[in-house]
Amino acid sequence: MTEIFTLMALGAAFGWIFAKVIEDPPGQNWPVIKVEEFPEEKRIRRKIQEAENNLNKGKYFEGLNLFRELRQELKDYKDKFSTAEKIGIDSSIKLCLEQLSESLIKQKVYTQALPLLKEACTLFPEDINLLKKMVRLNLALEQKEEAIINLEKILTLDPLFLDGYRRLGKLYMETNQREKAIKIFQESMSNFPGEPRVRLEMLERITLSTPEGHSTKLTALKAWAEELLKDKNLSKAEEVLQESLKIFPENNLLTVELSKIQYKLGKMDTVREQLEKINYQNNLEAKFYLASTYLLKNEPDRALKLFNQIIKFEREISELTQQEKIKRLQSVEIPGENDAEITGAYHSILFPALGGAGEIYRKRGMIEEAEKLFTELLQKGSTFIDEKILNYFSDLSKDFAKIQDEREHYWKKQTSNIEIIINKKKEQKDSYEDFWLKFKPVEPTPSDIIGEGGMAVVYRGIEVKTGRKVAIKKMHRQFCLDPKARSFFHNEVSALESLSRPQPHPNIVEFISHGISEDRFVFAMELVEGKSLRDKLIEGEIKSLKEIYSIVCQICTGLERAHEDEKKIVHRDLKPENILIRNDGIVKLTDFGICRVSSLTTSTRQHYQRTRSFVGTSYYSAPEQYPDPFDGRMPPIDHRADIYSLGCIIYELLTTQTPFVHDDPGIVGLMHQRRSLSGSSPQNIIPPGIRNPLLMEKLGLNNEQKAILDKIVMKCLQKLPLARYQSVKELREEFVKVKSEEK
Known part of the structure; x- marks a missing residue:
C-alpha cells in the first residue's frame, strides 16, 4: 500500500511540473516548451519531406522549386522553426543548385549553369568550393574580370590555395595588370615560407612576367637561377643564365655564374672561352675555374699562376678578423647571403686550388712544395678531397717511395683512410644531379605542369638521349626529409619499376628512371597523352x-x-x-x-x-x-x-x-x-x-x-x-x- 501512495505522490508532482511548463506564466524561471503545433506546421513538414525525397531520387529541379518555396514560407514563420532547420533548407537548396549546374556543365551549357552557382553563393558567400566552380565557368565563358574577383575572394578566405595564385597571376597578365601579377606571385612565396618548390615556381613566373629592359629583370633571373642551383637542376640553371646574358651581355658576374655551372657540366672549352673574354682580375672564382680548365688542357704554367694568386690571397687574409675576412671576400666577388655562405663558397675554390697547385709542383719534381700544400689541404679542408685529389696523394706517396723516403708510409696511410671515406660516399651516391643530365623539362614555362598534389608535382619532360616525351614526378622538398613521405615515394618507384620488368605492361604506366639525394626525390615515367x-x-x-x-x-x-x-x-x-x-x-x-x-x-x-x-x-x-x-x-x-x-x-x-x-x-x-x-x-x-x-x-x-x-x-x-x-x-x-x- 505504501508503494501505491508513493507512486501517486510522484505522479501528482510530475503533473504539477508539466502544468507549470506549459502555462508560461510571466516572471517564472521555468523553461518554456511549446507543445502545441501552429496550423501550418504539418503541411510545411510534409513539404520538407517531399522535397527531401525528390533530392534522394535525383529529382533536383523539382526538389529545388519546393525548397525555394519552403525558404520563403519559413520567413513567415521565422519564430516557429529552429536556426538549424533554416540552415538545412539553405543547404538543400545549395545541393540542388550544384547538382543542376553540374548537369548543365556536362552538357557544356555554361551560361545557364553560372546563375545557379551565383544563387548558391548568395546563400553561402564564403563557400570556397562554390567560388572555385564559378571561376571555372568564368574562364570557360572568358569572363576574366569576374574570375579575378572570385579568385581574390578565394585567396582571402584560403591564403594557402596555391593554384589560386597561379590562376590569378595568369589572369592579371592576360588583362595587362603586370604589376599585380608580380605582386601576387611574391605574396604566394610569403604565404609558403620554407617551401622551396613554391619559391622556385614563383620565381620563374615572376621572371617571365617581368618585361625585357625592366630594372628588376636581372634580379629576377638571378634569383631564379640560384634557386635552380639549390634544386641541383644544372641544365635548367644554365638555360636561365644564358638567357640572362643575352639581355645583359656585359655583366661579368653572370658570365662567371654561367661558367661555374658549365664547368660542372663538363663544358671546359666553353668555360675557357667565356672567362678569357672578361676582366677576371678582381674575381677569385673566375680565376679558379679558368685555372682548372688550363690544368685539364695541360697548360700548367698558366694554371699555376692563377692558383698561386688564390693561395696568396689566403695568406693575406689569414691574420684578419672574421668580419674583415668577409669584407675582403666580398671585394673579390665571392657570392653568399651571409657569412657562412660566403666562407663556404670561398673554401670550395681555395682547397681545390691548393690541390691543383700541389699537383703541378709534384709533376715538376718539387715534392717538398707539393707536400706542404697537400698537408695544408689535409689539415684544413679534408672534406673537399675528391678522387682526383686522392690520386695526387697516391702519386706523392709513390714519389717518396722512389727516393726511399719514410714519408711514403704516411701518405700511403692518408690515401687509404680517405679512400674509405670516398667509397662510403660512392655507396650513397647522389643520383639526383645525374637524373637532370638525362632528362629536362619540355619548355621553360610553368604551363608544363600536368598535375600537383600535396606531396609532389608532375610535369612534362624529355629524355635527352632519345627525345622521348616523359612525365617527371618530383617530390616537394619539405617532404623529402619526412621518413613516412619518403616511404610513399620509394613505394611508388619500387612498384612501378617492378611492374615494368621484365617488360612494361600495356595497362600500367611505365617506369623509366629516378634520381635521389638526401633531400631530393624525382622519377621519370611514361607520358600518357589523354x-x-x-x-x-x-x-x-x-x-x-x-x-x-x-x-x-x-x-x-x-x-x-x-x-x-x-x-x-x-x-x-x-x-x-x-x-x-x-x-x-x-x-x-x-x-x-x-x-x-x-x-x-x-x-x-x-x-x-x-x-x-x-x-x-x-x-x-x-x-x-x-x-x-x-x-x-x-x-x-x-x-x-x-x-x-x-x-x-x-x-x-x-x-x-x-x-x-x-x-x-x-x-x-x-x-x-x-x-x-x-x-x-x-x-x-x-x-x-x-x-x-x-x-x-x-x-x-x-x-x-x-x-x-x-x-x-x-x-x-x-x-x-x-x-x-x-x-x-x-x-x-x-x-x-x-x-x-x-x-
Missing part, C-alpha cells in the same frame, strides 16, 4: 556500355599484373584520378604511392599493416583500410581491397555517384566501415540499377545486363573480403557476361 577517368566523368564523355566495358576490363588486366604471385602489389588508392585513358582508349593505372607489397613474411606484414593509420581516398576505400574502431589497429589488407575500390568505380560509372555521398570524407569512411552485414543498416548500398535507372536506360542496358551488373557491383562491395571476388580475373570473367547479354 585524360584521367575523373575528367571523363566530369565532362560526361562516357556514354555507352562499350566504353565502360573496355575501361573496366583494362583496369582488371592491369591489376592482374600487380596482384600476380611474384609481385603481390596492392594499389590501395584506386580511384578515377589514378586511372589515365590515352586518346586511343588504352587505360593506364598510375600513382602507386601508397601501394603495399603483400609478399612479405607474415609477421612483417602484420606489423606493417597494424601500426599504420588510414591511407587512401575514403570514397573508394575498402572497410579494412580503416583502423579498427575498438583498438585503433589496421586490419590485414590484401588485393581484395583493390577489388572493393574497383567496385566503387564501376558503381560511379553506372550511376555518376559513389556508393556513399557526403561532404565530409571522414563520414564517408565511417559509412564504408560500419555497414551492417545483415543489410538492415541505414548505411546500406543501393544497387546501381535502383540508384540511377535512368542512366542505365541511356547506356542501352537490357534487364539481363542490369541484373548482372547489379550482382557484380554488389559482390565487389561486400564488407567482408571473403564475400567478394577473390581475384580480378574472376571479376573480369564475370564482367564478360554483360557483353554476351547484348541484344
